[in-house]
Amino acid sequence: KGIYVKDISALHNAIKNAKPGDEIVMANGDWNDVEIRFVGYGTEEQPITLKAETAGEVLIKGKSDLKLGGEYLIVNGLHFNTGYSPSSAVIEFATSRDTVANHSRVTHCVLKGFNKPQRNQTDLWVLFKGRHNELDHCYIAGKSNRGPTVRVDLEGNRNIKNYHKITNNHFGPRPPKGGPSAETIQIGNSYTSMAPSYTLVANNFFERCNGEVEVISSKTNFNEFRNNVFYKSEGSLVTRHGNYCTVDGNYFIGDENSEQIGGIRLIGTGHWVTNNYFYNLKGSIFRSPLAVMNGIPKSPLNRYIQVTDVVVAYNSWINCDAPLQFGVGSNIDQKEVLPASEIRSERPIRTLVANNLVYNDTGDAHPIVAHDSLDGITFKSNVIDNQGVSFPYESAFEQKDFSLSELDENLFIPTEGLPDVALYQGFEFDQITEDLFGNSRKGKNQVGAVAGKPERKPELMDLSKYGPDWYSLISQEKMPAQKHSVGSAAELETAVREAQSGDTILLTIDRYALETPLKIDKKLSIYSKGEKKATITYNGPSKTPLFEMNPKGELVLESVILEGNSENYAFASLEENMSSLYNLEVTNAEITSFDYVLKGYKHSFSEYNQFKATLIKDCNNGIELAAEDDDKGDYNAENLLVTDCRFENVSRNVIDYYRGGYDESTVGGNLVVTNSSFINCGAQEEDGILINTYGIINVAISGNTFKNNQVKMVARLWGAKNNSHSDNVIENSGDLVVEQNLPLKLMY
Amino acid sequence: KGIYVKDISALHNAIKNAKPGDEIVMANGDWNDVEIRFVGYGTEEQPITLKAETAGEVLIKGKSDLKLGGEYLIVNGLHFNTGYSPSSAVIEFATSRDTVANHSRVTHCVLKGFNKPQRNQTDLWVLFKGRHNELDHCYIAGKSNRGPTVRVDLEGNRNIKNYHKITNNHFGPRPPKGGPSAETIQIGNSYTSMAPSYTLVANNFFERCNGEVEVISSKTNFNEFRNNVFYKSEGSLVTRHGNYCTVDGNYFIGDENSEQIGGIRLIGTGHWVTNNYFYNLKGSIFRSPLAVMNGIPKSPLNRYIQVTDVVVAYNSWINCDAPLQFGVGSNIDQKEVLPASEIRSERPIRTLVANNLVYNDTGDAHPIVAHDSLDGITFKSNVIDNQGVSFPYESAFEQKDFSLSELDENLFIPTEGLPDVALYQGFEFDQITEDLFGNSRKGKNQVGAVAGKPERKPELMDLSKYGPDWYSLISQEKMPAQKHSVGSAAELETAVREAQSGDTILLTIDRYALETPLKIDKKLSIYSKGEKKATITYNGPSKTPLFEMNPKGELVLESVILEGNSENYAFASLEENMSSLYNLEVTNAEITSFDYVLKGYKHSFSEYNQFKATLIKDCNNGIELAAEDDDKGDYNAENLLVTDCRFENVSRNVIDYYRGGYDESTVGGNLVVTNSSFINCGAQEEDGILINTYGIINVAISGNTFKNNQVKMVARLWGAKNNSHSDNVIENSGDLVVEQNLPLKLMY
Ligand SMILES: [Ca+2]
Ligand SMILES: [Ca+2]
Structure with missing residues (x-):
């Protein structure tokens, strides 16, 4: 126990000799250009652990990656910082096609800005293979090159029925990539869309994950998305391929000023969308709070399977614009320009929308948007307070007058006047026993995500609940910005070179003659000091x-x-x-x-x-x-x-x-x-x-x-x-x- | 208990009042034009039973059908005989879309020749809906109109994860229909091919089920086909859509004289084909003993998904022609005439063929047929006795010299000289613990379907093991054939009308002048008695x-x-x-x-x-x-x-x-x-x-x-x-x- 190692060869030696129960401790400091191959066979009771001497003070840098293979391995407290992977993944739960990791865990680690040099160079930051692996309490932010941040692979029987868990992580901002393949989490792909996956994504905080239209792209079957917070993330949770997923108890928090922040987009069969809370979302069509898509007839594997047998129950939409959109992507009018195999003409069928709640401070002229016929959708016991404003498909939601109160930041729950609407008892609705907060619905059941005021606040915005315990975002704050006045070309060049990010440079003379470029690699403001332009x-x-x-x-x-x-x-x-x-x-x-x-x-x-x-x-x-x-x-x-x-x-x-x-x-x-x-x-x-x-x-x-x-x-x-x-x-x-x-x- | 009913209104009255544990007894005799709606709610301990006074002596005739709805219902001993369904099914485990039957069972019944008047009129003879229903110990034969004999439907969440059981039935001859839609069993369809089904088809005897190319068409996921006998059935067990099916311990018995009798045809992902026994099969390409198909790139839902992650292990092919065929359906050469979406160019990948056995009395020049490249297939520890005849892809199967002996009718097992080949231990092969006969492989494991001589014969050809105990096929035999000599047109007309099926009519005079058609609705031979043609x-x-x-x-x-x-x-x-x-x-x-x-x-x-x-x-x-x-x-x-x-x-x-x-x-x-x-x-x-x-x-x-x-x-x-x-x-x-x-x- 406690095998202390100071360099990569000592580390690999320790790994080679590790026995169940061993703990390998990496010395604090920089670990440059290390390709860690953590192969070992622990047991459930006695896993093999690889940990930082002090959590967060082992800095992985340069061309480095970490691959795990074997059974019952734990990686704890590493900080991937200023570098990038020399391979196709920074962290991978496999060392070869046949040597995958199982029952292994990466916990309390940080991956930040560990980007390949160019955005078209593809990699993953965490690549799941094998079965029963976990990524938890990590902070992962700033990926800007091509490739999902986290991907679960299912090619090969070793990698199906994986029951992986991605929990309690803080997915920090991912900037827009400007093109596809920038999901925060992707589970499988269209070629494995028939595989049973059973991946759980729960209790994570997704903060401004803006990489592309899909924050999460679920492409396999039986995945579960529970109790995550999607905070101002410009994209949606999408059941892109695969079927029978559960989306339960998630928070989708929007912003008046962004029409890019989406909610849940559904494609395929048998998904259950329950107990979700949507707040202040302004996205539309593909990015609507709930977008139920049209499918392509007999869709090719990589296109749009028709929505069937979907259940949307006990959700709440608060101050969202046009929150429920059906038949999204219908493009029958494009028949002339697109091949037949691209025409999404198959509207949702055998779909049930029941016991949901919508509240709008200001009445919404279109709380329900039908891009195609709604005849395949059954609406039951849904309630809306639309401030009396009428809307199309009004029979789908009963207008009632009730009021909300703020339980917590970004969280409003009905407190007064919510009528005692007879709840609809759909097939297997008896299995929806809890509400958004995990509280029992018994005895106080009602429409919407929340069944009665909870005893404790969920504190969903308390960021200390997510990511590594040792890593505080507040400690990352910058020095206060400075101003630099420059009176010559040389001074300007020096100031641009040496200023801190966030600083300002003032041009104080009339003319600067430069012969070489100014390198802008930080945040800088440059302007003329006086009225006259320099x-x-x-x-x-x-x-x-x-x-x-x-x-x-x-x-x-x-x-x-x-x-x-x-x-x-x-x-x-x-x-x-x-x-x-x-x-x-x-x-x-x-x-x-x-x-x-x-x-x-x-x-x-x-x-x-x-x-x-x-x-x-x-x-x-x-x-x-x-x-x-x-x-x-x-x-x-x-x-x-x-x-x-x-x-x-x-x-x-x-x-x-x-x-x-x-x-x-x-x-x-x-x-x-x-x-x-x-x-x-x-x-x-x-x-x-x-x-x-x-x-x-x-x-x-x-x-x-x-x-x-x-x-x-x-x-x-x-x-x-x-x-x-x-x-x-x-x-x-x-x-x-x-x-x-x-x-x-x-x-x- | 024991509510005796004599007509349909008494029956429906009894059903209406039935309580858990009740037994409704239908009086012996003909029940004409009865549409039985058996709706009730029994319990696991106390089901509600509908049974014949004497098994087999309640004859359902005319335009009749039986629909079940509710929980824990049993139907026992009915004989559907000379009639047809006025609806889309003779027996259906549902009375409406929302009222399905669960945990219900149809047992010891006979359905024979209960055909719609014309072959293009579609119906099912048994239509499964709901969950946990059973069809067992029935004899079902002679369907000639359009539609599978038995179909499992999965539209709607009530009908998925169904765990239906189809066991111990005797599926008697189904004549060729001359066109599609004449499967003996179809489980789901392409539109529900993503649904988890978990239907079990086990211990059935399929006798000359010749309706079309598919004896069984599995179109959903996680179905199991175990220990069935496919006896001279002109078709295959096909995993047509859906994935992750198990085909274990089945017997496929062919005939020298028929090239139509197939084995197993595979499409899709993750199927396991283990412990199967193939004997004397002469079908080729689509009807090969094992046909592993090529897929269509990004296949549409209703076409051919590529084969991936398939395991073929511990099977035996005895005296079959060209038994293993891969890339079946490859049609790249048809690029010019077929649309791109019809070109099966995707060969099987990540497919493992291991621990199998082939034996040929006469060496086969092509025991392995490659319709496309085999580079996606791994061959391990396969053994062939090909009488020394060499063949292409010889590295896939090791030539050994051993001998077989006849254990039972149509059943040959290796007894001497089978070498102690090192078995391949593939991923999860540790879960293949039993052989074809259900005997443990432990300690005597070897290649092929059989691990050592069993203590008891399986008696797979003992027909008394299948179907209702009260129904004997031998009792159905006809009277001995007779000869009728006819000396006038009138005698000829009378003889044709009154002869028994199988009889012969002899023309004894030179000339017969007829004005009306002779109706031939049985088996008749007519010929001139003397040398001179009448x-x-x-x-x-x-x-x-x-x-x-x-x-x-x-x-x-x-x-x-x-x-x-x-x-x-x-x-x-x-x-x-x-x-x-x-x-x-x-x-x-x-x-x-x-x-x-x-x-x-x-x-x-x-x-x-x-x-x-x-x-x-x-x-x-x-x-x-x-x-x-x-x-x-x-x-x-x-x-x-x-x-x-x-x-x-x-x-x-x-x-x-x-x-x-x-x-x-x-x-x-x-x-x-x-x-x-x-x-x-x-x-x-x-x-x-x-x-x-x-x-x-x-x-x-x-x-x-x-x-x-x-x-x-x-x-x-x-x-x-x-x-x-x-x-x-x-x-x-x-x-x-x-x-x-x-x-x-x-x-x-
Ligand atoms: Ca994407
Ligand atoms: Ca067919």
Whole structure:
């Protein structure tokens, strides 16, 4: 017991000799480039443990990973920190196809920002194989490269009926990836969607898990999702493939300001959705609080199985917009453009919606949205307080007048006036014995997720309940931000290099002449101190940027004039190794004489690019975010906002924003161009389109002036998606065209 | 207890008042046109029983059915006899969608020939719904209309995880239907193929269950097939949809003379095939003893899921032809003619074949057949005695020399020289603890289904072990056949009407002049007594047949001359209500001056139509078996054999034999035309084809002479199927064409 090891060879030696009951203790400090292979055979009573000398003070760094194989192994207290896996997973419950781990556990560990150098390089952070393994009390955040954060694999009989448990973890923020394959948890895949899985995901906190449309993608059978908190996570819990899953007692907490935060999206057969609490969710259609999808007739394995035999009972929706949506994804109107095997024409059948509760502070005109007929859905004993506002399908929910009170942060329960509605006794409803809080429903049963006021608050927002006990997010806080005044080009360069993330740099003289790029790899604000804008001239080599946007670079630039030499760039991402996203906010600036204003290279990604009240003039190219040309659904920026700007004499790629590959479930790409003018642009535009938005889902072009632009089209919008235009003045600039359906490559 | 009832209203009254433990006794005798609704709520200790006064002497007749609803019900000793269901099932474990039966049992009953009037009218004989129901010790035989004999339904959550038991039944002969939907047992369907079923089919005897290619079609998950005997049944046990089924300890007994008798055909994931015994099977490809299929990439729900994670262990193949076939159904070569979604290009993967045994009295050149690459299959510790004959993929099976002895009828086990091969220990092989006979493998484990000689014989062919104890097949035997000499037309008519099935009628005078059809509804032989052929002239109305083939009519006609009036028919089925098949054998006859020689109407079906050494002359039409024009895979005859015949001056439809609708798994339609001549025929043939065989799978045209037939083609054969021609002499009769791929309608 207590075998103390200081390096990887001692560690592997200890592992080799470990007997049931042994505890191997890794010395505190940095462990660089370690590929830990933890193979051993413990017993239920006497597992073999690998633990940190002090929990959290063993730092795994560099090209490192951990693979487990054998029986009854425990890993405790490791901190994966600034590095990445040299293999396809950081932590894997297998060392080879045949040597999987069983009955093993990774607990009280941290994985943070352990990203592959580039977002297209795929890995998993935790890969489950074998059976009866656990991931619990871990903090896992910041994955930005391709691949789910946690995946359960079921290929091979060793990996089915796995009964894995993923519990009490804190899944911290995962930034949007800009394309698919960025789930927080994925259980199986379409090729194993027939496998019995029995994975349990319970009591976890999912905080802003924004990687893609699916926070959890359940793709196998008999999985259970219980008592998790989904906090402002821009995605949904989706039963994507597989059937007979249980979604019980979860909290879905939204935000007025985000339409991206979803709830539960259902595909397939036999799921039970009970005792869930939905609050303040504003997502719609695919991201509705409850999205029950349409299926494809005789669906291919990797598409949409019809919803049948689903039960939705005893859930509460509080102040959500249009919370219950059925037939989501119905696209019969696309028959002409999509192959028959893509037409979701099969509406939900044999589906029961009973004993649910909806409450709206302000009446909702559409609490139930039917994208197809509701004739396959039976509504029983559902209650709504819609403030008297009537709505379609009113027979589905009985209007009642009751009131709520706040039990806890983000948690409202009915306290007064909830009528004693006769509950519907569906098949096996006798097995729904507890409510959202795990309290017995007996004797006080009622509609909705909560049966009576509980004795104790659930304290769902108490973050100390989730993740490792040794790891406090509060301790991670940054030093207070500082301001740096710079009076020369050299001072500016030094300040950019040495400032702390969050600092501000003030430009105090009129002109700074730079010859080399400024590397932006942290959060920085740069602006002119006085009323007059300072000028930065950049004479660096051709194709180099004045501002080189690095991973995690966040630049706010205000009241500055940028001048190039017509061969170099104002802003660009790195050409490679963009392991994380960058953000850019430019206000009240003038940008002239560059080859490119902004160039986003392939595999780079920005969450926000904003240009406001800025003049862009005499450049060869404008803003180009169109390097993801694989047509696999990836794209270079989540948001591009152009407001109150003036583009003058920009020869091509004035705005070029591209997303290729048809994937109807993604909502990504947001372009707003408003109150701006475009004059004498596009002279050398090869595509003939001034603002090229091919494949971008959300486009709003309004209040702009287009004058004397030498193009065929100002823009070609995608009518079937959320593309719109209004109040534009177009003069000698071609047309603004809307096409209902654009031809797109299918991704799968 | 013991509530005695004599009619249906008393029965329903007794049911209404039944309490747990009650026994309702149906009086012996005929119960005509009774729709029994047995709804009640018994308990495990005190079920409610419905039983015959004397088992087997309660005869259910007419338009009758039995539906059960409730809990713990037992039905015992009924005999369903000469009638048919007015509903979609004869026995159903439900009375409505919501009122299903649970924990209920139908035992010691007989269902025989309880067919709907016409084969296209669909029903089930036993329809399972609910959970935990049983069908045991029943004798069920002779279904000839459309629909599986027994089906388990899983639509709706009440019907999943059903744990039904189908045990100890005797499934007697089911004749070929001539098209799909004639399984003996079907469990679920493609739309419920994701549902957990857990149906057990055990200890049954399947005797000549020849309805279609699937004797059992398993279409849901976790079903078990144990210790059944498949005796000369022309079809296979197929895991058609659904996954993770167990096929353990079954006997598959074949026949040298039939290539239709199959074994196990596998589609999908996770099936375990263990301890099975295959004897004397001659089926190939889809009907091989073991057919492991290729799948379709991302298969639609109703097509072919790839085989993955399948285990085939401890099975024995004794004197089977090419017993192990992999990649069955591979049709990459049909890419040009079939849609991509029909191309089975995905070969089996992660599949293990271990500890199996093959024995061949005569060496087999191809004990393993690879229709695609075997690279996804692992072979371990398999043994073959192939009499030293080498074969492809020889590394998969080790050649050893050992000998067998006959333990029991149709049952051979290795007794001498079986080497002590090191058994392969696959994942979870420790759970294969017993052999074919249920004896422990411990201490005497070896390859193959049998681990050591058992103390007792299994007596699998002892039919008294299956079906009701009161029902003996021997008692069903017929009276001895008689001969009737007929000296006038009237005597002939009387003899045909009054003869017993199996009797013979001798024509003693030269000429019989008939004005009305002879109804053939039993087995009859008719022939001329002397050397000289008697003549039957038929002057009945136009479009009526001299011989009206009724359900179960079997006519053997020899040495007779038939003469019509050019407007009537020699032979025809009934126009409707062909509830069962007919057979026809014509030898040494002359058939002249009819409108049709043979006309098979829609929904009629014949297993054998044979014309031998017969002259067919001066008829408007010849043999037409082409009335199934729905293109759903149905056809009018299983076999049409024309040998040593002469067709002269037959204007059209000389031979017209049709099957429409593409269904690659069916082998049906067999045409042999040999050693015959066709002279001056086809003058009015609209299709331009003399012998029209569109869609027929097996066609052999050989040794014939075609002379002066006014057609474009003698025949157009289907190259991709088993169509062949040889040694024909063709003169002034168009071409005999072979097309590799005929355009066909997809059926699904
Ligand atoms: Ca996804
Ligand atoms: Ca079938």
